[in-house]
Amino acid sequence: MQAFSDFWTGFKMLPSAWLLLLQLLVLVLTAVPDSSLTYRALLWVLGVLVLLLIAKVIQQTPMFTILGLSFVGGAVIFSTMMILGAADPQIQMIAHSFEALAYFSAAYGLLRYMFADRYLTRDELFAAGAVFTLIAWGFAFLYGVCQLMYPGSFYNPAVPGQQSWLDLLFLSFSLQSATGLSDLMPVSPPARVLAVLQMFCGVMYLAVIVSRLIALNYVAHLPKPQDKER
Structure with missing residues (x-):
């Protein structure tokens, strides 16, 4: 019981660390060339855990609202329908839309959390x-x-037609980090608009978040009033 209590205390103190760690674990497992039902179920379980962690993170920020939790709930419901075999493109679009909204709401909540301190x-x-x-x-x-x-x-050029989730995620990280390493190109107007928006978000992230962290670190090392009097 003591070990569980220590784990829960550490989890409550660093929920963002666990969220980041679980995302990286899902990323690593996505690279495994296995399409069996058991493996897809494992990825689904980890994806649901990520969504539950997002709900926990939203709860600790001003983004804890009915709207934010509805995104998480919708993502869990429709992703469950997909893992149970629903192949309707509309269900997939709804699931991906809810998942995108859940992730964006968590990012917004974490930004509010970082800027409030x-x-x-x-x-x-x-x-x-x-x-x-x-x-x-x-x-x-x-x-x-x-x-x-x-x-x-x-x-x-290597894979015509529908692109895999890993390829889309690779494109996303390439655009956001401005490395441009992806061989996947957005060619339709909606895809290019999304790419432009993500490149803008990536540049603003570096400009705003990094400068904010530097400022907070500077404030933490400012001399105290009693030190100045000496």
């Missing part, structure tokens, strides 16, 4: 990384919706 904490450092991954995941889900609504929205 005057001092830099360990959880805010993890929150900075979690916000970046949340935005990238959210745009990847939007890319999934885009290619379902507009087939052929992305051009890949």
